[in-house]
Amino acid sequence: MTTSGLDVRFVSVAIDGRRILHGVSLTVAQGEIMAVLGPSGSGKSTLLRVIAGLVAPTSGTVAIDGADVTTVPTHRRGVGLVFQNNQLFPHLNVEGNIAYGLHIARMPSVQRRERVSELLTLVGLPGFGSRDVATLSGGEAARVALARSLATTPRIVLLDEPLSGLDHDLRYTLADDVRRVVRTAGSTAIVVTHDPDEARRIADRVVTLAELSSDTR
Amino acid sequence: MARELAGSGTVTTAPYVRTARRFVIVPVAFVAVFTVWPTLVTLRRGFDVTSVLTDPGLRATVWFTTWQALLSTIVALALGLPATWVLARHDFAARRIVRALTLVPFVLPTLVVGLAFRALLPGDLRTGALPLVVAHAFLNVAVVVRIVGTRWESQPFTYDEAAATLGAGPISRFATVTWPLLRGSITAAAGLVFMYCFSTYGAARVLAGPTRPVVETEIYRFAVLAGDMRAASALAVAQVVIVAVVLALTSRYLSWYRQLCWVSDSSSPSVTDRSIGAASGGCCRSLTRWSQFLWSRAGSHHRCARSPTTCAAPPQPSEHRRRAFSRASMSHFCVDRSAQQAPSLLSSPLVSSGHRVCCHAVETKPSR
Numbered sequence: 001m002t003t004s005g006l007d008v009r010f011v012s013v014a015i016d017g018r019r020i021l022h023g024v025s026l027t028v029a030q031g032e033i034m035a036v037l038g039p040s041g042s043g044k045s046t047l048l049r050v051i052a053g054l055v056a057p058t059s060g061t062v063a064i065d066g067a068d069v070t071t072v073p074t075h076r077r078g079v080g081l082v083f084q085n086n087q088l089f090p091h092l093n094v095e096g097n098i099a100y101g102l103h104i105a106r107m108p109s110v111q112r113r114e115r116v117s118e119l120l121t122l123v124g125l126p127g128f129g130s131r132d133v134a135t136l137s138g139g140e141a142a143r144v145a146l147a148r149s150l151a152t153t154p155r156i157v158l159l160d161e162p163l164s165g166l167d168h169d170l171r172y173t174l175a176d177d178v179r180r181v182v183r184t185a186g187s188t189a190i191v192v193t194h195d196p197d198e199a200r201r202i203a204d205r206v207v208t209l210a211e212l213s214s215d216t217r
Numbered sequence: 218m219a220r221e222l223a224g225s226g227t228v229t230t231a232p233y234v235r236t237a238r239r240f241v242i243v244p245v246a247f248v249a250v251f252t253v254w255p256t257l258v259t260l261r262r263g264f265d266v267t268s269v270l271t272d273p274g275l276r277a278t279v280w281f282t283t284w285q286a287l288l289s290t291i292v293a294l295a296l297g298l299p300a301t302w303v304l305a306r307h308d309f310a311a312r313r314i315v316r317a318l319t320l321v322p323f324v325l326p327t328l329v330v331g332l333a334f335r336a337l338l339p340g341d342l343r344t345g346a347l348p349l350v351v352a353h354a355f356l357n358v359a360v361v362v363r364i365v366g367t368r369w370e371s372q373p374f375t376y377d378e379a380a381a382t383l384g385a386g387p388i389s390r391f392a393t394v395t396w397p398l399l400r401g402s403i404t405a406a407a408g409l410v411f412m413y414c415f416s417t418y419g420a421a422r423v424l425a426g427p428t429r430p431v432v433e434t435e436i437y438r439f440a441v442l443a444g445d446m447r448a449a450s451a452l453a454v455a456q457v458v459i460v461a462v463v464l465a466l467t468s469r470y471l472s473w474y475r476q477l478c479w480v481s482d483s484s485s486p487s488v489t490d491r492s493i494g495a496a497s498g499g500c501c502r503s504l505t506r507w508s509q510f511l512w513s514r515a516g517s518h519h520r521c522a523r524s525p526t527t528c529a530a531p532p533q534p535s536e537h538r539r540r541a542f543s544r545a546s547m548s549h550f551c552v553d554r555s556a557q558q559a560p561s562l563l564s565s566p567l568v569s570s571g572h573r574v575c576c577h578a579v580e581t582k583p584s585r
Contacts, residue, residue: 054378074381075389081382087375091397100393101383152384 004030011060023214033189035203044192048158052081080149080157086141088133095129101152119147159191175201282431286414289353297361305369323359331423344426357410368402408467
């Protein structure tokens with residue numbers, strides 16, 4: 001079957017003999033935002049890491065836009081991942097972080113700067129380029145991490161508990177912002193979370209990890 | 218004692234702090250008698266530094282000591298960094314044991330290591346520059362593994378993973394993430410290894426041979442065997458100057474780098490532009506920042522002993538990291554290798570060589 005978007009089939013992962021994912025299958029259409037719900041420790045992060053290529057599945061395949069990428073290394077997959085604790089590079093400022101992927105892709109510096117300011121405006125942090133990442137608040141760091149992942153216009157954006165560690169009110173404001181930003185960027189996205197409200201606010205479609213698993217022994 | 222502080226009015230010192238201060242006289246007197254006085258005597262005697270510059274024998278000694286130390290540092294880094302990578306980035310059953318084993322050479326008396334190399338090497342390679350450099354590298358791999366390894370272990374794997382999701386391959390990841398984050402600790406380790414190799418005595422005594430004397434063995438020969446205090450002191454001063462300059466450069470770089478990483482307010486626009494900008498414009502700024510940093514370390518105890526108004530704001534996370542990191546590397550100055558019997562420099566009352574004089578200068582500065 002050739003489809004645009006993401007197609008994950010019967011992915012199982014076992015680490016040190018412990019089974020973490022049990023034959024997970026899912027399809028996300030081009031431009032769709034999907035949320036995967038599941039309790040802590042259920043393997044949501046592992047699913048994203050398999051899609052990003054950071055973890056090799058024990059069995060099963062991952063296809064993007066109809067092409068099997070199961071054995072393609074992370075840096076050639078074109079999959080963006082927003083990590084749970086943002087993982088902004090401490091030795092670079094906000095602009096350096098957002099421009100990182102563009103720098104790797106050898107975009108000329110004039111265009112790079114334009115793209116960074118465009119992204120900063122998109123995530124609601126215009127003028128933050130020269131800030132040191134250590135001085136950012138939790139919400140600001142989450143926005144910068146989102147902008148960094150979107151900078152290279154990846155085919156798929158994965159968000160791993162993007163709003164964890166933020167206080168309640170900020171979570172919902174930011175959830176709306178995340179939806180707006182991902183929508184504007186036109187990306188296909190998967191967000192994993194344990195919070196159903198957050199999932200509904202961000203995503204077009206909400207599923208639980210248990211529903212996706214075919215083999216729940 | 219009262220002090221006017223900008224914006225916070227007059228703050229008086231708590232009584233227990235005043236009582237505590239009276240006891241400060243004891244360590245101060247100790248330091249004055251056992252370190253400052255011998256240092257001054259050495260400096261006065263060695264004031265005739267021109268003899269090092271003019272006498273070909275002394276000049277050759279200083280030159281040989283310098284290049285063998287530089288070469289030893291490079292070899293120690295070349296051997297130590299791959300070992301550090303394995304130990305810091307891979308998890309295997311015997312990791313802790315192997316890590317402990319890498320420390321063994323450092324703990325062994327340098328004289329014993331020298332004798333071991335002498336016993337193992339074939340006849341014509343027993344003395345000279347080569348065996349000395351190899352022995353120094355062997356001894357100092359532990360310093361590299363220790364200092365750089367601590368830093369490398371604390372660097373989360375997720376930085377690497379984040380870089381990979383942004384399109385960076387293994388080599389780019391190393392160049393743009395791993396290396397910039399490690400650079401400071403590698404420089405710090407290199408500075409310390411240079412200091413240890415420059416101030417070598419035991420290993421050089423056995424391995425350098427009579428034709429290739431180093432500074433410390435020559436100091437001993439001049440001062441004790443030949444009774445030429447002028448030459449001995451001149452060499453001691455030369456050693457102090459060279460080691461102090463190298464340590465200042467490496468620690469300055471370290472502090473400059475740390476500033477760049479964590480407390481920078483620089484507005485350079487991108488990865489490359491930023492490193493170029495920092496390299497060209499960062500040096501002057503780093504000097505003032507380094508002095509501020511030393512000052513803040515020096516004053517930290519006093520500040521917190523005072524009223525809550527002066528220490529209401531908790532230190533920034535970056536400040537914490539900065540201090541912890543610096544303390545980790547500073548603590549190594551206390552390890553005295555040339556005097557195996559005295560484990561700590563600060564507790565060693567005997568100042569017989571320029572090496573220890575210099576270490577005192579470095580160690581006492583920040584903990585004033």
